Amino acid sequence: MLNATGQMGRRESAGLRVMIVEDEPSIAMLLAYNLEAAGYVVERIERGDEAELRLTEEPPDLLILDWMLPGVSGLEICRRLRAREQTRMLPVIMLTARGEEKERIRGLAIGADDYVVKPFSVPEVMARVHALLRRASPERVAMKLVQGDLELDRETRRVHRAGREIHLGPTEFRLLEYMMEKPGRVYSRAQLLDSVWGQSTEIDERTVDVHMGRLRKAISRGRQADPLRTVRGAGYSFDETFGRD
Numbered sequence: 642m643l644n645a646t647g648q649m650g651r652r653e654s655a656g657l658r659v660m661i662v663e664d665e666p667s668i669a670m671l672l673a674y675n676l677e678a679a680g681y682v683v684e685r686i687e688r689g690d691e692a693e694l695r696l697t698e699e700p701p702d703l704l705i706l707d708w709m710l711p712g713v714s715g716l717e718i719c720r721r722l723r724a725r726e727q728t729r730m731l732p733v734i735m736l737t738a739r740g741e742e743k744e745r746i747r748g749l750a751i752g753a754d755d756y757v758v759k760p761f762s763v764p765e766v767m768a769r770v771h772a773l774l775r776r777a778s779p780e781r782v783a784m785k786l787v788q789g790d791l792e793l794d795r796e797t798r799r800v801h802r803a804g805r806e807i808h809l810g811p812t813e814f815r816l817l818e819y820m821m822e823k824p825g826r827v828y829s830r831a832q833l834l835d836s837v838w839g840q841s842t843e844i845d846e847r848t849v850d851v852h853m854g855r856l857r858k859a860i861s862r863g864r865q866a867d868p869l870r871t872v873r874g875a876g877y878s879f880d881e882t883f884g885r886d
Contacts, residue, residue, distance in 0.1 A: 657680075657681050657682065658682045659676050659683050660684045660686065660704050662686050662707055662715065663705070663710075663736060664687045664688070664707060664709075668707075668736070672766065673685055676767070682835075688713075689711065689713030689714060691712065692718060693712075696718070696722065696728060700728050702777075703734070704731055704734070706734065706735055707736045707737070708738075709738075715735060715737075716735075716747075719751050719752045720752060732754050732777040733753045733754050734757060734770065735755070736757050737756070737758060738758070754777075757769065786822065788879065788883050788884055789883045789884015789885070790802055790803040791884070793821055798814060800814065802865070808859070809856070810855070812837065815837045816853065817856055817860070817879075819837055820869070824878075824883070825878060826878060826879075827875050827876050828876050828878065831846060833877065834848075853869065857869055867880075868884075
């Protein structure tokens with residue numbers, strides 16, 4: 642849903658992860674403040690080599706990448722991202738002080754999806770972030786997620802299964818929403834803690850098991866199939882085959 646300014650609402654952006662790789666603290670803080678105010682989960686990194694490691698470990702939903710960075714340049718990071726299957730389609734916005742046309746063409750040719758020249762307008766950058774995420778991950782911003790007979794409505798914050806309304810607490814709702822976005826993907830307990838509870842949380846990983854148990858009990862009754870999978874030694878997943886029988 643778009644608001645009066647044509648931007649995504651906070652509910653639609655909630656949980657979406659944006660990584661900012663920028664070595665100028667003032668610029669990184671400005672972007673992070675506005676993105677977090679819009680509901681995004683933000684990670685800030687100053688060095689290119691550190692960013693490359695994090696991108697390998699856990700790619701975000703969108704990357705804002707400075708051209709000139711210590712360690713590894715943003716241009717080289719972008720080139721390597723496009724060469725790897727895991728990050729080939731990751732949306733990338735390049736930030737740079739280079740405004741010449743040939744430099745913009747170079748950045749786009751290497752694989753950047755968009756290009757913003759410093760100094761920039763924050764509303765413009767936010768609009769570009771929203772637009773890129775809508776194109777790249779429509780399932781992340783859809784107001785309703787439906788798998789089999791299970792339906793989650795982000796706008797009303799309600800969940801139904803086979804016509805029955807399921808009453809979930811806020812944490813269980815976020816857990817279900819997060820896993821329904823990418824059926825089949827296995828999330829570790831640490832990943833779920835970061836994405837659902839937030840990176841600053843000091844909650845023990847066993848808390849995830851407690852909330853998963855509550856979620857299972859709420860959405861599956863009697864002989865109803867359980868759409869949540871426990872992957873031994875790895876974590877949890879929403880069964881991608883759920884509802885196909």
